[in-house]
Amino acid sequence: MLKKYLLAPGPTPIPPEILLAMSGPIIHHRSTDFTPILESARKGLKKLYQTKNDVLILCSTGTGGMVGAVNNFFSAGDKVLVINGGKFGERWTQICREYGLKVKEIEVEWGYAVKPEEVEKALKKDPAIKGVFIQATETSTGVNHDIKKVGEIVKKRANTLFVVDAISALVAHDIKTDAWGIDIMVGGSQKGLMLPPGLAFVSVSEKAWKKAKKASSPKFYFNFKKERVSQAKNQTNFTSAVTLIIGLDESLKMLQKEGLKNVFKRHKKLAAATRQAVKAIGLELFARESPSDSLTAIVAPKGLDGQEIYKTLKDKYGITAAGGQGRARGKIFRIAHLGYTGMFDIITAVAGIEMVLAGMGHPVDPGSGVAAVERFFLK
Amino acid sequence: MLKKYLLAPGPTPIPPEILLAMSGPIIHHRSTDFTPILESARKGLKKLYQTKNDVLILCSTGTGGMVGAVNNFFSAGDKVLVINGGKFGERWTQICREYGLKVKEIEVEWGYAVKPEEVEKALKKDPAIKGVFIQATETSTGVNHDIKKVGEIVKKRANTLFVVDAISALVAHDIKTDAWGIDIMVGGSQKGLMLPPGLAFVSVSEKAWKKAKKASSPKFYFNFKKERVSQAKNQTNFTSAVTLIIGLDESLKMLQKEGLKNVFKRHKKLAAATRQAVKAIGLELFARESPSDSLTAIVAPKGLDGQEIYKTLKDKYGITAAGGQGRARGKIFRIAHLGYTGMFDIITAVAGIEMVLAGMGHPVDPGSGVAAVERFFLK
Numbered sequence: 002m003l004k005k006y007l008l009a010p011g012p013t014p015i016p017p018e019i020l021l022a023m024s025g026p027i028i029h030h031r032s033t034d035f036t037p038i039l040e041s042a043r044k045g046l047k048k049l050y051q052t053k054n055d056v057l058i059l060c061s062t063g064t065g066g067m068v069g070a071v072n073n074f075f076s077a078g079d080k081v082l083v084i085n086g087g088k089f090g091e092r093w094t095q096i097c098r099e100y101g102l103k104v105k106e107i108e109v110e111w112g113y114a115v116k117p118e119e120v121e122k123a124l125k126k127d128p129a130i131k132g133v134f135i136q137a138t139e140t141s142t143g144v145n146h147d148i149k150k151v152g153e154i155v156k157k158r159a160n161t162l163f164v165v166d167a168i169s170a171l172v173a174h175d176i177k178t179d180a181w182g183i184d185i186m187v188g189g190s191q192k193g194l195m196l197p198p199g200l201a202f203v204s205v206s207e208k209a210w211k212k213a214k215k216a217s218s219p220k221f222y223f224n225f226k227k228e229r230v231s232q233a234k235n236q237t238n239f240t241s242a243v244t245l246i247i248g249l250d251e252s253l254k255m256l257q258k259e260g261l262k263n264v265f266k267r268h269k270k271l272a273a274a275t276r277q278a279v280k281a282i283g284l285e286l287f288a289r290e291s292p293s294d295s296l297t298a299i300v301a302p303k304g305l306d307g308q309e310i311y312k313t314l315k316d317k318y319g320i321t322a323a324g325g326q327g328r329a330r331g332k333i334f335r336i337a338h339l340g341y342t343g344m345f346d347i348i349t350a351v352a353g354i355e356m357v358l359a360g361m362g363h364p365v366d367p368g369s370g371v372a373a374v375e376r377f378f379l380k
Numbered sequence: 381m382l383k384k385y386l387l388a389p390g391p392t393p394i395p396p397e398i399l400l401a402m403s404g405p406i407i408h409h410r411s412t413d414f415t416p417i418l419e420s421a422r423k424g425l426k427k428l429y430q431t432k433n434d435v436l437i438l439c440s441t442g443t444g445g446m447v448g449a450v451n452n453f454f455s456a457g458d459k460v461l462v463i464n465g466g467k468f469g470e471r472w473t474q475i476c477r478e479y480g481l482k483v484k485e486i487e488v489e490w491g492y493a494v495k496p497e498e499v500e501k502a503l504k505k506d507p508a509i510k511g512v513f514i515q516a517t518e519t520s521t522g523v524n525h526d527i528k529k530v531g532e533i534v535k536k537r538a539n540t541l542f543v544v545d546a547i548s549a550l551v552a553h554d555i556k557t558d559a560w561g562i563d564i565m566v567g568g569s570q571k572g573l574m575l576p577p578g579l580a581f582v583s584v585s586e587k588a589w590k591k592a593k594k595a596s597s598p599k600f601y602f603n604f605k606k607e608r609v610s611q612a613k614n615q616t617n618f619t620s621a622v623t624l625i626i627g628l629d630e631s632l633k634m635l636q637k638e639g640l641k642n643v644f645k646r647h648k649k650l651a652a653a654t655r656q657a658v659k660a661i662g663l664e665l666f667a668r669e670s671p672s673d674s675l676t677a678i679v680a681p682k683g684l685d686g687q688e689i690y691k692t693l694k695d696k697y698g699i700t701a702a703g704g705q706g707r708a709r710g711k712i713f714r715i716a717h718l719g720y721t722g723m724f725d726i727i728t729a730v731a732g733i734e735m736v737l738a739g740m741g742h743p744v745d746p747g748s749g750v751a752a753v754e755r756f757f758l759k
Contacts, residue, residue: 005405005407005413007405007406007407007408009408011619012406012407012408012409012619012622013406014405014406015405015406020403020405021403023402023403023623024399024400024402024403026384026386026393026394026399027386027391027392027393027394027570027576028384028386028391028700029386029388029391029700030391030577032694032700034384034700060439060440060441060444060577060578061439061440061444061601062439062601062618062619062621063618063619064600064601064618064619065439065440065601065618068600068601072598095600096600099598099599099600100598100600101598189619191406191619197406197621197622197623197624198409198439198619198620198621198622198623199439199578199621199623199624218598219451219478219479219480219597219598220478221443221447221474221475221478221479222440222441222443222444222447222601222602223601239441239442239443239444240390240391240441240442240443240568240570240577241577242441242576242577242578243391243576243577244402244576244577244578245576245578315411321407321408321411321413
């Protein structure tokens, strides 16, 4: 038996409490057996999002939420600005172009965060820009963009919506939807919320609802106006993903019990410990600035293939982490510290990395990274 | 304690074997832990669909599959024919119009099936029609359209695709995708497949893939060409709904163990027994012809409200059936015999109906319907 450990940036491990909650008999989505659960989950999501806005629940992966964030608020021909610093920045561009939007990109070198003043400059240059699209955590690089500062810039413009993909950032990071002026924010179930894949969440500000009135892109499965009406009655427009929403309610209750401040602090610590271990082993972070607290992207040592490190971790040691995506493939590997994660998961990951590197002939002092993690938590 | 019985046309009860399979720890969707499961589920779906075509697995409700069946194969301005005999026929029209298609409808009176010769006439009249959209089972009326006969008509036309919503019909009915010339057929998880809501299935013929090349409707979340490439490698284009697909594989194995012929026969018998009971109680079927084996729609006796019958079944007796939808609301109530269902579920439903009607002052002979069910199965 090779015991398995899941440390990938989604799906993340599911707590037994949530698995148990989702294992009950199915109930009907249009009945009073279910509506109080949806109501409770909706309230919990608003707290997590730190918003008074609607937070819609969709039956799709996070990408479905991203599509809905485009076609419900924009029309073919609209000019938008995409911050593209990785594979998921690219995805915003792809979705916007598929719907005929005119995309101007700020290309950010992979491993770096966008400079807020560049966003300001781009917006000043083109007053017609109707939306700014960004990631909170860019999962492919492990970098966080400064959502607060970019939000302050976009907020000043009455005709521009601020659209944030927080799929990987949510739960790990303290993101203040209302205070930071986020008009639309997308989340997903299989990340910090510790659920199986299958749900997306999208918050929508009043400013965005006003824009939605004029958006002419075709939409049916993700029709946010209709979802808003249904969800105000604690139903969904189409059949609800009953099981996952039961799990969502349980997850939100667990997070509320821990306290959101403590949840954010836990992720901050786990991430910091991971980064210190990476340095203690003599490795480099792929994030040159603003590393995410959701996951850590690590540069493969010279001469070693990042995919090989990922595969050896998985096949030899049972640790499922992640390799690199797109142009970072082969160059990096990634470890998540997101959701149902504690300090000994980090120790497992770090020990695994040390052993894999040693096995590949890379000079590494076994236990050096683990020692750094222990010392961090002993402080 | 009011013990609960789920007899709604979706979601349907989940067998303990499937709940158990879905309760294991989550696994990563791009890993060899998961790819053999997706491969096995894909093969099982092809058997269920009786097809050599691809059957794509999507993370959405059935409606998401319907949307994908429109925007992957048709373009704004295309002429299509929709058979509209209920709420889900209406949905085909709504989706097609949202994507700018020119819809000609054959309106079928609720409770009746389309006459295949009317489809033939409509197609002859307009050779430009590029698609015929229909339901196998129209869930809102409990009527089946004759997919085989309509298929024979559409098949003769090289430029017309035959698109079938089999969401409620699948598993209950012997539908031969390839033999009947079905180009695109949509299924869903929470019906005959005995799973929670959250998966849609869409089969695609070679004729349809050819048409897909020229379809210009915007699509991103439901991009079938990309799904086809990914799923051939036993992955999905975006994150897989891991848990539900594990359940799907288990469900398909259960159906294969029973044998598809036996599965269809079981549904046929359960439906026939239900209809005999309805008549024995002195009630009327809403389906004036071609009643579905997935569910039975029953006309509320004169002076009684169908919604009231549905509510009393639920609140007083713990039986969740369904009321009427759209223009049938108040006039009918519906009982499903779909998926994880046996003869004593029918007896429960029929006894419940007898007791509700007696309680509402309707002249009913308690046990008369149940006796009919028993006699049916004793034969």
